[in-house]
Amino acid sequence: MNTLTDSLWRDNLKVVYLYDIGSAKALSKFMVPGWITLVAVVSGSIRFSESLCGAEISAGDIYAVPGRAEVDSFSGVLRIWLVSCTAEFAVSSRIVRFGAGYMEIFARQESPVLAVNGKELRHVILLLRLLKKKIGSRHAVFKDEMVLLYFNMIVYEYIDLRYKYGKNKAILHYRNDKIVMDFISLVQQNSSRHHDVKFYAECLFVSSGHLGKAVKAVLGISAKRFIEMAVLSEAYLLLADTQLSVSELAEHLNFDSPAAFSGFFKKNTRLSPTQYRLSLKF
Template sequence: MTDFKSVKSRKTLMNPDWFSLLVVVSGTIYFMDGASTVSLSHGDMYAVPNTAEVIRVTPSLKVCFISCKRDFAITNRFSKSGIGYIEILTGYSPFVISLTQTEISYLIELFGFLKKKIISRDSIFQEEMVLLYFNLILYEFSGLCYKHGENKIDLHCRTEKISMRFMTLVQQHCTVHHNVSFYAESLFVSKGHLGKAVRNAIGMSAKHYIEVAIISEAYTLLANDDLTITQIGEHLNFRNSSSFSNFFKKHTKLTPTQYRLNLKF
């Protein structure tokens, strides 16, 4: 973070379609979310909703901040434990979390490690370390939401239960089933109801979530040089290698072969 001192800089640094996480170290920042004003001061943690806009900041403001595409936050977990929970948390911010001093200190340390690894050029494992610290922050955020939010939000209402079950099913079956109808039938709901529940929970369509999961599986498989592109396409239940290549390029701007070659550099 090089400039977070003005409302203008916030609009440049925070894309409303991305997942943005903010921890205030000092000073105060004010958001307008609908008809409500949200003020964040020292020790407050907030996943900024796409409906929120900064209306004022104090000169003493200092923050820890990360922002990324929601697809990245969802697909780049180093573990698939907690399937569904993180997706919902990255989809919206249910409340402001007031951290203890110990929690603040730990998060500042994690953000500091992440920043160092992003700007560092002295390690052949830079990308892996960046992902490691990013995921540590994301999991810490999820744990803090659970710890501090038990009495503020019910994360187990019917809509969110459906969304979490859908995301679990996708992780289990996306290599075979690519259509929303399969998951809707498995959950005994209509495609329209499932689509609305998923969009409300994580800010993307059910179809897009399935496609993201397929791409995530493809990334893993392409890292295995023992598998041919044809074999990977078959494993992911595409009609032929051309169908798989077209799908992969549509979502990544690269062919599977180009992506695999990039992994070697």
């Protein structure tokens, strides 16, 4: 099997072009369980199976692979583009600021197969190529920002196609999905003031344990971690505003002290807030 891939960003984000694939087992290695995955099929077809339903995608299709789906078989000369990432990467890519709709497309336990036209498929593949090129660039200025930009462009392009081609397709709304979507919306609105899982559980009229299990099952990360990543995402944006001191930022994000905020930020980024702010100038 021939693959085009890059070593950079491999821990959290993967963009690959796959062709000359020898077996379903070999293909399955690129479908990491629990990761958020989009597949664009250039030629051939793939059959997925999972506990609730299966799906078959072929040339011209774009598909958000459910977390529990497995590759059952494929046929023809298979050539596909695949982009996948961890839930933490998606959260840190500012999804909380963009709303629950961004994450909802990946939280479903069933996803429609989108049969797009040739122009639309080429446009998505162009974005995938640009993302892959930017990931592989070793000395690009604003590399992090460009990777996030292209990644989000791909997701929004998918959302647009989802509304165009998938709006009349029946989608099963599972109870855990509904709880998690409401949780994401609440985090979007309240993460700057409320950092505890208990607050969100009470708003949703469920126990903290039940909420934690639902979020883990649907998103693959804990509810606490999702909240932390949402707070971190907000902190990134606030640190870019040089009008706010670190003390003011800590107060805005409802930390007990600037030291508590600095400790939280450094634990997650290995940089102090001041170091991160200085890095933005280079």
